[in-house]
Amino acid sequence: MSVTSFFSSSEARRATKLALCLLLPLMGSSGRAENSPDSAPSQSTEAAPAAGSGGGIGGFFSSLGNSIKSTTSTEGTPGDTTKASEASPGTSASTGGSGGGIGGFFSGLGNKINETITGSRDKPQFLDLAPGVYQSSNEAMGEQKDIDENRITRGVLSVPGFTNYANSVLEKLKRASSVEQVPGQVIVVANDQMDAGATADGNIFISSGYIRELKNEDQLAALLAHELSHVLLKHHDSNAFVRVQKQIATYANVGMNIRNAVDKSVGGAAGNMLSPGQKEVLQHMELLISVSDIALHPAWGRRQEAEADRLGMDLMVKAGYSYQDGMIPWLETVAKWDAIQDGAKAVLFKKQQDSMQALLAGGKFEDSVKQGLGFALNDIKGQLSASHEGGDKRLNDLDAYFVKAYNETVPKVKPTTSPFEQARNKPDVKPVLADYSKVFQARNLINDQKFADAQGLLKPVLGPKSQIASHALPNQLMFEALRGLGRRKEAEVYLSKSLQSNNSVWSAYDSAATYFKDQGNDDAIVKVGQNAFVRFSGAPSAYPRLIALYKRNGLTKNMNAVMSECALKQTDKRDQCMAATQ
Amino acid sequence: MPNFKKITLGLLMAAAIGAQAQGMVTAAMGTRAVLKAYTDADGKSERTPLNVKDITFPLKIFEVSDTGFVHVKVAGQDVWLDRKQIRIPPESLEVSCLTVDRSSANLVTAGIRGANSGCK
Numbered sequence: 001m002s003v004t005s006f007f008s009s010s011e012a013r014r015a016t017k018l019a020l021c022l023l024l025p026l027m028g029s030s031g032r033a034e035n036s037p038d039s040a041p042s043q044s045t046e047a048a049p050a051a052g053s054g055g056g057i058g059g060f061f062s063s064l065g066n067s068i069k070s071t072t073s074t075e076g077t078p079g080d081t082t083k084a085s086e087a088s089p090g091t092s093a094s095t096g097g098s099g100g101g102i103g104g105f106f107s108g109l110g111n112k113i114n115e116t117i118t119g120s121r122d123k124p125q126f127l128d129l130a131p132g133v134y135q136s137s138n139e140a141m142g143e144q145k146d147i148d149e150n151r152i153t154r155g156v157l158s159v160p161g162f163t164n165y166a167n168s169v170l171e172k173l174k175r176a177s178s179v180e181q182v183p184g185q186v187i188v189v190a191n192d193q194m195d196a197g198a199t200a201d202g203n204i205f206i207s208s209g210y211i212r213e214l215k216n217e218d219q220l221a222a223l224l225a226h227e228l229s230h231v232l233l234k235h236h237d238s239n240a241f242v243r244v245q246k247q248i249a250t251y252a253n254v255g256m257n258i259r260n261a262v263d264k265s266v267g268g269a270a271g272n273m274l275s276p277g278q279k280e281v282l283q284h285m286e287l288l289i290s291v292s293d294i295a296l297h298p299a300w301g302r303r304q305e306a307e308a309d310r311l312g313m314d315l316m317v318k319a320g321y322s323y324q325d326g327m328i329p330w331l332e333t334v335a336k337w338d339a340i341q342d343g344a345k346a347v348l349f350k351k352q353q354d355s356m357q358a359l360l361a362g363g364k365f366e367d368s369v370k371q372g373l374g375f376a377l378n379d380i381k382g383q384l385s386a387s388h389e390g391g392d393k394r395l396n397d398l399d400a401y402f403v404k405a406y407n408e409t410v411p412k413v414k415p416t417t418s419p420f421e422q423a424r425n426k427p428d429v430k431p432v433l434a435d436y437s438k439v440f441q442a443r444n445l446i447n448d449q450k451f452a453d454a455q456g457l458l459k460p461v462l463g464p465k466s467q468i469a470s471h472a473l474p475n476q477l478m479f480e481a482l483r484g485l486g487r488r489k490e491a492e493v494y495l496s497k498s499l500q501s502n503n504s505v506w507s508a509y510d511s512a513a514t515y516f517k518d519q520g521n522d523d524a525i526v527k528v529g530q531n532a533f534v535r536f537s538g539a540p541s542a543y544p545r546l547i548a549l550y551k552r553n554g555l556t557k558n559m560n561a562v563m564s565e566c567a568l569k570q571t572d573k574r575d576q577c578m579a580a581t582q
Numbered sequence: 583m584p585n586f587k588k589i590t591l592g593l594l595m596a597a598a599i600g601a602q603a604q605g606m607v608t609a610a611m612g613t614r615a616v617l618k619a620y621t622d623a624d625g626k627s628e629r630t631p632l633n634v635k636d637i638t639f640p641l642k643i644f645e646v647s648d649t650g651f652v653h654v655k656v657a658g659q660d661v662w663l664d665r666k667q668i669r670i671p672p673e674s675l676e677v678s679c680l681t682v683d684r685s686s687a688n689l690v691t692a693g694i695r696g697a698n699s700g701c702k
Contacts, residue, residue: 194675212676324650324665328611332671340675395669399612402666410666412649 122404125310126318129232131178139200139236140183141539146201147187149539152506155190155473157208157436161426163188165419166224169217170204173225176318177232184231186224190473192440194337198227200236208433211424213333217416218326221319225312233311235304309394310401317410323402325415331398335391342390432468435461439474446477451484462494472501476508483515504535506545510552517553525553540570547580606640607654609669620662623647632656632663643670 141149150156166186174182184202189195191207198204204227214220230236313327402408424430438457445454458478462469475498482491495515498508509532516524529549536542543566550559559581566577610617616631624647637656645653651662652670 209676328666329670329672332669333675336672336675396612399614403612408666414648 124314124405125229125307125401126177126314128307129177129179129311131180133180134182134232135234136183137200137231137234137236141201143183143201143203145537145539146199146203148535148537149541150187150189150199150203150205151504152536152539152541152545154195154205154207155505156503157188157190157432158503159188159208159429159432161429162211162423165423166206166220169221170224170228172319173221173228173315176315177228179232182228182231184228190436190439192437194334196223196227198230200231202231204228204231208436211433214420215329215417216325217420218316218322218413219330219333220420221316221321222312222326222330225315225319225321226308228315229308229311230304233304233307235308305394306397309398310405313398313401317406320411320413322413322415323410325413327398328395331391331395333391335395338390338392428467431466435466435468435474439468439477442474442477442481446480446484449484451481455481455485470497470501472498472503472505472508475501476505476511479511483511506532506536506542509535510545510549513549513553522553522555525550525555526558529555529558540573541576543570543573544576544580547577551581605643605670605673607643607652607663607668607670608640610634610637611667611669614667617667618664619656620651620664621660623651623653623662624649625651625662625664629661632661 140146147156163186170184170186182202184198184204186204186206188211189205189207192209193207194210194213195207196205196210204224206223210223214223309331313323316326317323402410438461442454442457442461445451445457454477458474458481460466461474462478468474475494479491479494479498482488482494492515495508495511498505499512501508509528512528513525516522516528529546532549533542533546543562547559547562547566550556550562563577563581567574570577615634617634617637618625619629619632621627621629623645641654641656643652643654646665647653647662650665652665652668653660653662655661
């Protein structure tokens with residue numbers, strides 16, 4: 001089956017076209033290398049002028065463009081810039097770059113990204129929405145798989161008293177969009193930090209921590225309007241771009257190995273190892289994938305965040321919510337959270353610097369240099385790949401939009417506080433959230449091997465009066481706490497309860513695998529893995545989790561089999577799958 | 583016998599002025615060079631705008647009106663500022679990184695539009 005046949009929309013076709021446009025010239029240039037593996041890559045003798053204006057992500061692309069131009073031949077790659085503009089709507093066909101080819105493409109793209117991300121707009125974002133029936137995203141995986149995917153990565157909480165209320169707010173926002181039959185519902189996830197997201201299926205996940213942080217219905221509406229905007233603007237469709245690149249690289253790898261095997265079987269000498277030229281093709285592909293992963297795709301992400309903030313504001317105002325008591329304080333909270341994260345990052349960076357100093361003092365210069373480079377690279381990667389602007393920048397951008405598109409005038413609306421408080425304090429919500437807060441603390445105590453403390457914290461949570469006594473996560477954690485205390489017989493009861501629970505968590509299967517490992521029962525571990533995979537509908541994140549489960553328990557053959565399947569079927573999880581094998 | 587008239591008046595006044603002393607104004611919103619300023623809690627009586635460069639932030643908030651105006655003192659003078667033109671960050675957050683699932687923190691945002699970066 002061809003790669004393109006996975007997709008049907010024009011966006012996906014454009015993404016595929018761009019990926020091919022990016023990769024094929026490199027394959028061509030490597031083809032030359034394959035014919036003469038000893039030949040050096042052709043160098044661009046003309047120094048490329050710096051096309052970028054200023055730093056930031058645009059500057060990065062300009063430099064990257066020049067760098068690529070100097071390491072790859074750009075002959076025979078006409079028209080790249082036009083194709084590129086097709087694949088990223090909003091970035092115009094004009095590159096303003098320096099010359100053609102891949103390098104020119106990135107230089108020009110850098111400039112356009114700078115303009116697009118930092119620019120504001122004077123017309124309502126709402127005008128970009130096409131009224132009528134919602135067309136599903138190509139990236140949608142189906143409601144159950146979508147929920148299971150988030151069940152694996154986040155854990156889903158059943159708090160109907162709150163989700164029913166939040167869904168009524170979401171419905172108001174959907175009606176305000178004038179788009180009909182928009183799919184998706186609000187789902188609360190077991191996570192004590194401020195975390196929320198929308199999926200291609202339209203589902204909006206908000207964390208229990210977020211529920212505690214919001215102060216009124218208008219702030220909840222601001223958050224939901226932002227997430228709904230991602231869905232309405234089809235932002236998930238751009239995921240196809242990176243995935244297609246990875247699929248092409250994977251298929252190329254597999255294809256080359258097959259060809260080499262055939263060559264060998266008909267008497268060729270190549271064998272099934274990749275030739276130097278073939279390796280070079282794959283290295284070029286990996287370079288582009290890396291660029292997409294750490295810079296290009298996140299840059300689109302930041303632009304998408306700005307769009308979602310603007311459309312979110314439009315939807316809120318149309319639905320009758322308060323801008324000043326909803327949108328602004330919500331983003332202020334996000335900015336505060338970002339500042340806390342930055343503080344934590346600064347502490348980590350200081351620790352890294354200290355350890356580098358220690359290496360220097362010990363005369364281990366080479367190690368120190370390596371470590372320093374590693375830290376610097378991680379920091380740069382982290383900054384480039386952050387898909388969100390900080391809350392401060394988002395507030396500034398939204399204020400510019402408020403001035404230009406709204407002329408600083410929105411209806412005066414009083415915030416809606418009581419219904420929000422009532423929903424949050426319902427008997428099936430408040431105690432559940434409070435108990436889960438204890439569960440999260442217990443989880444960290446177990447990570448720190450403070451098993452007795454964890455058991456003490458979990459005991460009332462699993463008592464007869466608790467609403468979450470049958471939930472999977474607290475039972476699994478009690479199993480781990482008791483196991484850590486050497487009380488294996490008692491522990492088994494909780495593991496059994498955890499596995500029988502309706503709201504499964506992947507970690508219960510991890511615990512079950514460890515339990516059977518203690519008994520030396522490899523067959524049972526394989527069965528546990530298979531059951532977990534089926535229970536979570538084979539959702540994408542099940543692949544790296546299953547690989548890690550087999551890896552931890554020494555089942556290398558099973559691990560490799562899942563890894564191969566992940567590389568072929570779940571290319572956007574490829575890196576996580578790879579990391580799970582390490 | 584309690585003075586109901588007084589109590590009712592007190593309640594009404596409490597409703598008109600939404601909240602007392604909530605945090606600080608830390609900056610002007612966006613790239614504004616001037617802030618509109620008012621002498622009343624409803625923003626009906628506008629006074630001379632304030633140059634942002636002449637204001638020493640942070641400003642203590644004395645009151646917040648239900649109509650979205652914030653009572654502060656600038657250079658010793660009482661003024662009401664438009665909530666939409668100023669930054670008022672929350673003093674603290676209830677969430678913390680202490681209770682995050684550290685084992686899967688790096689998986690949290692994968693492929694999710696709008697997700698925060700989490701406690702990494």
